[in-house]
Amino acid sequence: MTVHSRKDAEALDAADPLAPLREHFDLPEGVIYLDGNSLGPPPRSALKRLHETAHNHWGKDLIKSWNTAGWIDLPKTCGAKIATLVGADPNDVIVCDSVSVNIFKLASALLKLHPGALAYEQDEFPTDGYILQGLANLTNSPLIKLNHQGGPVEAFAGGASVLIKSAVHYKTAAIADIAAWEAEAGKAGAVIIWDLSHAAGVINLDLEAAGARFAVGCGYKYLNGGPGAPAFVYAQRKAAEKLNQPLSGWMGHAHAFDFAGDYAPGEGVKRFACGTPPILSMSVLDAALDVFADIDMSAVEAKAKALGDIFLLRAQKLSLESVSPGIGESRGGHVSLKFKDGYAVVQALIARGVIGDFRTPDLMRFGFAPLYLGYSDVWDAADAFEQVMTSESWNAPEFITRKAVI
Numbered sequence: 001m002t003v004h005s006r007k008d009a010e011a012l013d014a015a016d017p018l019a020p021l022r023e024h025f026d027l028p029e030g031v032i033y034l035d036g037n038s039l040g041p042p043p044r045s046a047l048k049r050l051h052e053t054a055h056n057h058w059g060k061d062l063i064k065s066w067n068t069a070g071w072i073d074l075p076k077t078c079g080a081k082i083a084t085l086v087g088a089d090p091n092d093v094i095v096c097d098s099v100s101v102n103i104f105k106l107a108s109a110l111l112k113l114h115p116g117a118l119a120y121e122q123d124e125f126p127t128d129g130y131i132l133q134g135l136a137n138l139t140n141s142p143l144i145k146l147n148h149q150g151g152p153v154e155a156f157a158g159g160a161s162v163l164i165k166s167a168v169h170y171k172t173a174a175i176a177d178i179a180a181w182e183a184e185a186g187k188a189g190a191v192i193i194w195d196l197s198h199a200a201g202v203i204n205l206d207l208e209a210a211g212a213r214f215a216v217g218c219g220y221k222y223l224n225g226g227p228g229a230p231a232f233v234y235a236q237r238k239a240a241e242k243l244n245q246p247l248s249g250w251m252g253h254a255h256a257f258d259f260a261g262d263y264a265p266g267e268g269v270k271r272f273a274c275g276t277p278p279i280l281s282m283s284v285l286d287a288a289l290d291v292f293a294d295i296d297m298s299a300v301e302a303k304a305k306a307l308g309d310i311f312l313l314r315a316q317k318l319s320l321e322s323v324s325p326g327i328g329e330s331r332g333g334h335v336s337l338k339f340k341d342g343y344a345v346v347q348a349l350i351a352r353g354v355i356g357d358f359r360t361p362d363l364m365r366f367g368f369a370p371l372y373l374g375y376s377d378v379w380d381a382a383d384a385f386e387q388v389m390t391s392e393s394w395n396a397p398e399f400i401t402r403k404a405v406i
Contacts, residue, residue, distance in 0.1 A: 003310050009375035018303055018370055024291050025224075025372040032381045034356045036334040036367035037198065040224030042288075049287035050226075053280055065279075074282045075251075075273055079232060081289040082223070085297060086196060086215070087206030088234050094269045095219065095282060099197060099231045101247070102216040103131045105272055106233065107162055109243035110191050110214070111141060116161025123148035125170045128195055132164060152184035163192050167199035167215075168332035171359055173308075173324045175203060175332055182211035196234075197221060202304050202333035202369065204297040213239045222333065222369060225285030233272040240268045249274035291371060300370045304333040307368035307378045311335060314382035318389050323363065334367040341394060343402060345385075348394035354384045358406050 003009050013019055026042050027033060033041055057065040066072050080090035096102070107118065118132045122145045129145075136143035146155050148169075155163060163185070167176050178194065185192050194215035199205060201222030207215060213236040219229030235243070244265060250256050251273040254264040265271035309327045312335055321338040325331040339345060342364040346356050356366045368378065388394055 003313070003375065003379065006376060006379050009310070009379040012306075012375040016303070016374065018295075018299060019374060021291065021295075021371045022374065027372060030353045032354045032377045032384075033372070034354060034366040034368065034378075034381055036336075036357045036365035037202075037221040037369060038357055039220055039227060040201075040222055040288075040369065041372060042226065043224055043291050045290055046224065046226065046284045046288040050280065050284050053283040057283075058279075071277070071279050071283075074279065074286055075277050076270075078219075078230075078282060078286045078289060079269070081286070081292070082200065082217070082232050083234070085205070085223075085289075085292055086200055086217075086234065087208055087210075089208065089237065092236055092240070092269050093232055093234045094273055095230050095232045095285065096251075096273045096277065097231055097275075099195070099216050099218050100127045100131055101274075102231050102233045102272065103128060103164060103193065103195075104135060105245040105247050105274070106193050106214055106216065106235070106243075107132060107135055107164065108139075109245040110162045110193070111135070111139060112244070113242060114161045114189070114191055115141075116190075117142035117144050117159050119144040119146055119155065119158070119160035119163045121146045121148040121150075121165065123169075123171065124164065125166060125195065125197070128164045128166070152181040155181075156184050156188035156190055160188070161190050163190060164195060165192055166195040166197070167205065168196075168203060170198050171323060171336050171363055171365070173198070173332035173334045173336070175199075175325075175330050178205075178207070178210035178212050182213075186211070194234075198332055198334070201292065201300075203301045207234060208236070212236075219285045219288075223285065224288040224291065224371075226281060226288070228281065229285045229288075230278060230282050233269055235269040235272060237268045240271065243271070245272055247274045251275060251277065295371075303370035304368050305331055307370065307373060307375065308333075308335045310375060310378045311366060311368070311382055311385075314379075314386065318386065320389075333369060334365055336363040336365045338362050339364055341400070343406060344394040344396075344399040345388055347399040348388045348396070349381075349384060351399070352384050352388070354381045360406070 057069040078095040079093035083090045083093040196217030215234040219225035324335040
């Protein structure tokens with residue numbers, strides 16, 4: 001259905017099977033949250049769990065809670081919940097550390113097994129490239145910076161041995177064909193680490209069916225685990241058993257509480273654990289993931305695309321260039337529009353209660369998370385966007401001056 005009016009948007013909201021999920025989120029009144037997605041909003045269950053974990057488990061049961069509250073199992077229980085969202089075996093995902101640290105662990109282990117060149121796309125999310133730059137310096141390995149518009153054939157023709165690639169691009173929201181990339185990697189004897197940070201929780205992933213063996217992702221974007229929420233590692237069991245990651249901390253040990261003198265890696269993905277898990281933040285993520293219980297991820301992806309289509313259709317009359325896949329095309333959960341003063345526009349929208357974000361040098365990024373956004377929300381946000389652009393109200397000192405975090 002093409003949305004031509006707010007009445008059309010309201011009709012879609014009334015028929016939307018995902019609409020009741022909005023009540024699971026503690027969103028402030030008068031705010032349309034189109035963050036793109038750097039931080040998901042708090043589920044009510046997550047806030048409740050934070051209080052329970054801090055005041056009851058930590059505050060009353062103290063160290064007993066490692067057993068009585070299941071703290072020690074959180075990396076695996078959270079991982080199993082994420083596995084259902086990304087199409088992986090529940091035993092092949094573990095929650096631990098950050099995306100950056102997990103990239104280092106996986107890339108280091110894979111480089112030892114597949115010596116050769118490290119590779120990433122030049123327009124990849126910065127931390128992915130930074131970690132590979134550091135690892136290349138540490139190991140004296142060749143580093144290949146690929147053209148982000150190239151395909152898998154070109155990527156592996158250049159000699160890449162270990163490649164990191166986003167399943168959904170953080171700027172454009174273009175969705176990678178995981179199966180096609182994995183097929184080419186197999187022909188070249190190379191391996192791919194998939195960054196699922198802008199994919200997990202918003203598109204319908206099926207890693208096992210696509211042949212993906214390794215991935216990382218964060219917990220604070222579409223998974224709504226809170227600021228700085230722990231990340232996760234996916235490593236297919238048979239492939240993981242061949243790897244020895246360099247940060248061989250005690251939680252990755254086969255028998256951590258034997259306190260043995262020498263390291264012995266745990267089974268499968270467990271070996272990618274390292275230090276003691278951050279229980280407060282991991283408990284919050286665990287509760288936040290419950291919002292996804294019994295949700296059809298294909299419906300989530302379809303709604304994300306439909307919401308983005310509405311915004312793109314409304315933005316067309318402003319003659320702004322989109323760097324994202326167009327209306328009706330496959331796309332992740334956000335769209336990005338180019339405008340030289342995009343930062344100021346985003347700040348002006350925030351002042352009106354419409355929260356998007358900005359990516360250097362000139363991209364206004366708007367996210368459409370299907371679990372808490374409705375079609376009417378997007379229609380209203382587009383109204384505000386049009387008003388800010390046509391009135392040029394963004395051209396004010398308070399909007400032009402850049403803050404520390406953009």
